[in-house]
Amino acid sequence: MFGVTILGNNSAIPAYNRHPTAQLVTLNNHAFLIDCGEGTQMQMMKYKVRHNKINHIFISHLHGDHYFGLMGILTSMGLMRREAPLHLFAPPLLHEIIQMQLKVADTTLPYELHFHPLTEEGIIVDHQNFSVTSFKTFHRIPCWGFIIREKKQPRKINRDQAVAFEIPVAYYDQLKNGADYETKEGVLIKNETVTTPNTAPLSYAYAADTLFDERLVEKVKNVSLLYHETTYLKDLEERAMARFHSTTIQAGEIAKKAGVGKLLIGHFSSKYEHLDEFLAETKSVFYNTDLAIEGVTYKV
Amino acid sequence: MFGVTILGNNSAIPAYNRHPTAQLVTLNNHAFLIDCGEGTQMQMMKYKVRHNKINHIFISHLHGDHYFGLMGILTSMGLMRREAPLHLFAPPLLHEIIQMQLKVADTTLPYELHFHPLTEEGIIVDHQNFSVTSFKTFHRIPCWGFIIREKKQPRKINRDQAVAFEIPVAYYDQLKNGADYETKEGVLIKNETVTTPNTAPLSYAYAADTLFDERLVEKVKNVSLLYHETTYLKDLEERAMARFHSTTIQAGEIAKKAGVGKLLIGHFSSKYEHLDEFLAETKSVFYNTDLAIEGVTYKV
Numbered sequence: 001m002f003g004v005t006i007l008g009n010n011s012a013i014p015a016y017n018r019h020p021t022a023q024l025v026t027l028n029n030h031a032f033l034i035d036c037g038e039g040t041q042m043q044m045m046k047y048k049v050r051h052n053k054i055n056h057i058f059i060s061h062l063h064g065d066h067y068f069g070l071m072g073i074l075t076s077m078g079l080m081r082r083e084a085p086l087h088l089f090a091p092p093l094l095h096e097i098i099q100m101q102l103k104v105a106d107t108t109l110p111y112e113l114h115f116h117p118l119t120e121e122g123i124i125v126d127h128q129n130f131s132v133t134s135f136k137t138f139h140r141i142p143c144w145g146f147i148i149r150e151k152k153q154p155r156k157i158n159r160d161q162a163v164a165f166e167i168p169v170a171y172y173d174q175l176k177n178g179a180d181y182e183t184k185e186g187v188l189i190k191n192e193t194v195t196t197p198n199t200a201p202l203s204y205a206y207a208a209d210t211l212f213d214e215r216l217v218e219k220v221k222n223v224s225l226l227y228h229e230t231t232y233l234k235d236l237e238e239r240a241m242a243r244f245h246s247t248t249i250q251a252g253e254i255a256k257k258a259g260v261g262k263l264l265i266g267h268f269s270s271k272y273e274h275l276d277e278f279l280a281e282t283k284s285v286f287y288n289t290d291l292a293i294e295g296v297t298y299k300v
Numbered sequence: 301m302f303g304v305t306i307l308g309n310n311s312a313i314p315a316y317n318r319h320p321t322a323q324l325v326t327l328n329n330h331a332f333l334i335d336c337g338e339g340t341q342m343q344m345m346k347y348k349v350r351h352n353k354i355n356h357i358f359i360s361h362l363h364g365d366h367y368f369g370l371m372g373i374l375t376s377m378g379l380m381r382r383e384a385p386l387h388l389f390a391p392p393l394l395h396e397i398i399q400m401q402l403k404v405a406d407t408t409l410p411y412e413l414h415f416h417p418l419t420e421e422g423i424i425v426d427h428q429n430f431s432v433t434s435f436k437t438f439h440r441i442p443c444w445g446f447i448i449r450e451k452k453q454p455r456k457i458n459r460d461q462a463v464a465f466e467i468p469v470a471y472y473d474q475l476k477n478g479a480d481y482e483t484k485e486g487v488l489i490k491n492e493t494v495t496t497p498n499t500a501p502l503s504y505a506y507a508a509d510t511l512f513d514e515r516l517v518e519k520v521k522n523v524s525l526l527y528h529e530t531t532y533l534k535d536l537e538e539r540a541m542a543r544f545h546s547t548t549i550q551a552g553e554i555a556k557k558a559g560v561g562k563l564l565i566g567h568f569s570s571k572y573e574h575l576d577e578f579l580a581e582t583k584s585v586f587y588n589t590d591l592a593i594e595g596v597t598y599k600v
Contacts, residue, residue, distance in 0.1 A: 013376050014342050038372040039339045042314050062404040064375050068368070072338040075364050076313050093404045100400070104362040104393045106441050141406050 002027045002150065002202050002300040004225065006266065007043040009292045011231050012065045015270035019294060020065035024049055025148055025204060027130055033057045034146060034206050040069035041076055047295050051077050056125065059090035060208035061143035067094065071101050078109045085112040089124055089134070091142055092117035118144050135219040137210035140244040147205040147223060153198035161194040204300045209267065211241055212250035217257040225300045226260040227292065229267035234281050248278055252285025266292030302327045302450065302502050302600040304525070306566065307343040309592045311531050312365045315570035319594060320365035324349050325448055325504060327430055333357045334446060334506050340369035341376055347595050351377050356425060359390035360508035361443035367394065371401050378409045385412040389424055389434070391442055392417035418444050435519040437510035440544040447505045447523060453498035461494040504600045509567065511541055512550035517557045525600045526560040527592065529567035534581050548578055552585025566592030
């Protein structure tokens with residue numbers, strides 16, 4: 001299971017019961033929180049997301065609608081007696097803001113909080129089952145996107161065949177990694193005879209807040225699912241540019257040029273009550289698009 | 301109209317759809333925000349409280365459940381193009397936290413934010429119609445309570461009498477302030493003959509977070525309405541003491557000894573789903589008690 005649950009889909013000012021940005025990405029047993037607008041901990045309760053599964057938090061940039069809920073989660077985790085270490089990836093200046101707020105409250109967290117300052121593009125988490133990469137987006141202040149990628153899965157064994165060739169079970173791990181097998185009689189059994197390829201590794205790119213810039217295309221090339229902001233409808237392209245945000249059409253074009261599998265759009269301006277035009281406009285450029293709706297989980 | 305609208309009635313961790321502390325006090329045309337836990341701006345939307353009526357914000361102390369919603373409101377006011385100055389009264393260290401968060405976001409507020417550090421007890425706002433007083437409560441870190449008092453109201457004129465004595469309308473303001481009137485014929489009309497006293501000035505005391513300490517009694521003596529926290533039921537008196545909080549019985553005793561008109565209780569621990577025992581226990585000591593329920597306005 002690899003999915004993205006939307007906890008907040010609105011831009012700066014909350015409106016129409018839409019909340020500021022936060023997403024929970026789940027990959028098998030792992031849970032990642034990406035951005036954390038005000039009220040994220042209440043949204044997590046509402047949608048029955050448990051804190052204690054989260055070991056990594058990624059903050060794209062230091063506009064409040066992307067991080068004002070962070071201190072609340074960090075301290076609630078403490079009050080709930082979390083013990084597991086927590087890894088936080090964020091722009092460097094956030095570290096001091098957190099430390100200062102803990103200090104004035106005379107609070108010591110009961111768990112280790114590892115702060116990883118974002119300073120350059122590249123792999124920031126390298127786990128045996130997944131990796132996380134950071135990339136720069138184009139916003140008014142330094143802003144980071146993130147790609148979470150499954151690692152290449154081992155091949156699947158065709159058990160009937162493997163048994164027929166009397167391949168010892170102890171050798172199965174080597175088969176999964178692509179090795180051929182030589183029988184006692186010296187006959188070579190090619191790997192493809194007894195295994196099939198697993199599904200291709202999936203990937204999710206979160207492109208944070210950004211204006212339209214074709215340099216993004218290379219950064220999110222061929223991901224399975226791309227989240228791209230659409231703060232405005234197409235008629236407000238100038239305003240989008242002036243405020244370092246994107247329109248529906250622009251998000252669709254990035255998705256199309258990058259050849260992504262699917263596009264998810266969000267970060268809707270508070271000026272819009274209804275969202276159907278966002279979907280229609282974006283689909284006119286890139287058909288396989290979904291609106292990011294709070295409480296909904298989208299498969300990667 | 302003098303009333304208190306509860307925007308959050310829970311202690312540290314949000315639970316059972318109860319939110320961290322925030323209250324809106326309305327006195328005629330004035331609105332005061334007291335404490336501002338995470339999500340206060342969403343609660344204000346839910347209960348249709350308008351930002352732009354608020355010119356004074358009071359923060360009792362720097363535990364997150366009392367101020368993590370502040371940055372969100374300050375920046376949303378900016379995004380909504382507020383121009384009126386805003387007065388913020390809070391422990392001194394909050395100033396730096398705010399400035400740092402504005403700086404990292406490269407944000408300049410379009411209105412004047414006047415930061416008034418709380419350093420000693422006494423009158424902190426003195427307006428012709430009301431005053432606000434700060435007082436120290438007894439908590440783990442420095443913590444302040446606030447009393448909002450109406451100023452003494454002018455007397456009410458008995459118009460029939462005033463006309464019968466042919467008192468000129470131009471003299472009515474002096475009558476309201478208690479002056480006697482001497483007719484052309486030299487007859488003294490005593491003020492009480494043509495006026496009646498107005499209602500006594502009302503007062504609301506917010507005692508923030510505090511453990512049970514009888515020194516509070518003098519500070520909130522005779523207020524019309526006292527808000528006193530009851531984080532725990534009576535059986536957890538030891539825990540209350542250890543965490544610098546109060547029980548139902550303790551809040552009732554402070555109210556009784558201070559001779560307040562009415563008691564409002566809140567800041568309920570997340571361990572309790574139902575609140576009826578809070579009310580029953582407190583009433584056993586001080587009968588005129590109400591639970592602070594979110595979205596409800598209590599008359600002072």
